[in-house]
Amino acid sequence: MEEKLLTIGQAAEYLGVSLNTLRRWDESGKLVAIKKEGGTHRYYREDDLEIFSSDLTRFATEWIRNGVEFPGTFYCQTSSIFNAKLTKMQSALMQKPGFEELYSLIVLIAGEIGDNSFAHNLGKWPDTAGIFFGYDLEKRIIVLADRGLGILETLRQVRPKLPNHVEAVKVAFTEFVSGRAPEKRGNGLKLVREVVTDQPIDLFFISGDAEVRMKGQNKVFRVTRGQHIVRGCLAKIEF
Amino acid sequence: MKLQIEKFGKTLISRELGREAFKAFQPTLRDLPKNEDLEIDFSGVLTLSPSWADEFLSPLFDQLDDKLIILPSDNLSVRATLKILEEVNKRPFKIRPQS
Numbered sequence: 001m002e003e004k005l006l007t008i009g010q011a012a013e014y015l016g017v018s019l020n021t022l023r024r025w026d027e028s029g030k031l032v033a034i035k036k037e038g039g040t041h042r043y044y045r046e047d048d049l050e051i052f053s054s055d056l057t058r059f060a061t062e063w064i065r066n067g068v069e070f071p072g073t074f075y076c077q078t079s080s081i082f083n084a085k086l087t088k089m090q091s092a093l094m095q096k097p098g099f100e101e102l103y104s105l106i107v108l109i110a111g112e113i114g115d116n117s118f119a120h121n122l123g124k125w126p127d128t129a130g131i132f133f134g135y136d137l138e139k140r141i142i143v144l145a146d147r148g149l150g151i152l153e154t155l156r157q158v159r160p161k162l163p164n165h166v167e168a169v170k171v172a173f174t175e176f177v178s179g180r181a182p183e184k185r186g187n188g189l190k191l192v193r194e195v196v197t198d199q200p201i202d203l204f205f206i207s208g209d210a211e212v213r214m215k216g217q218n219k220v221f222r223v224t225r226g227q228h229i230v231r232g233c234l235a236k237i238e239f
Numbered sequence: 240m241k242l243q244i245e246k247f248g249k250t251l252i253s254r255e256l257g258r259e260a261f262k263a264f265q266p267t268l269r270d271l272p273k274n275e276d277l278e279i280d281f282s283g284v285l286t287l288s289p290s291w292a293d294e295f296l297s298p299l300f301d302q303l304d305d306k307l308i309i310l311p312s313d314n315l316s317v318r319a320t321l322k323i324l325e326e327v328n329k330r331p332f333k334i335r336p337q338s
Contacts, residue, residue: 087250104316107286111252119254188289191323
């Protein structure tokens, strides 16, 4: 039996992108369309679209590195949209065997990182407002990203002498910033670090060229300098 | 007086909404008799984040001091958040022992 093909319009709706984006992706080879013999119309297999849209880390990385568009289903323009999607994820996670208690710490980590993006960039987004928020509970992965100011620039408002991204990320994850200061990012990320250290949850976090990798058993918090500089922040949570 | 935090929502994440909740609670707090404790009950809350709690509980703690009583909770996010807030505020919350 011949597999049912989606038209370019249906595929655009499925992925939440424009027709032009799909044409561009086809031409660049990023998401190649099917053309019926002799025809010029573009068609797509639903399975291919599903596989394409499952690579959350790639979408988030390409967006914050190069501003590449991603499927609209992962976009949260405002904090209230993010909160609604997070609550939906929470309901699904609570039903997952083995996560009856742990769900609240996973939601805490994702919520804290996502809310930081909005709290620290409100009215200051350098280009695109809002965040990338995608998850796949089968694969046990959550990805968040923003094209905001990043931790260094945000923390410099209260610690003007911070020399680089690595030091800024270290401060954000380890020190309490004074409660009287306008910038309170450190408190939540400190708890994120503690929870990730103690629980079967892995975290990969980047801001600027600073990278945090906390993975496997005996996790140690360390900030290293990566090869790329990204706009804003990206977090990958695996559990 | 007992305050059911669940009335502000079951998923308490955003710093902004924590601030709103604190403001919304102020008129009720004014009616609290001088000698009465305020008991904070987290039952029904699914996730509590340190940002929300820092905007709501930290200033309440400043206002009420030892008249603020926390009722015990089994929720992992509530417990982790209360622990970090104790570090932020450099003093422990008064937690009512389970009867």
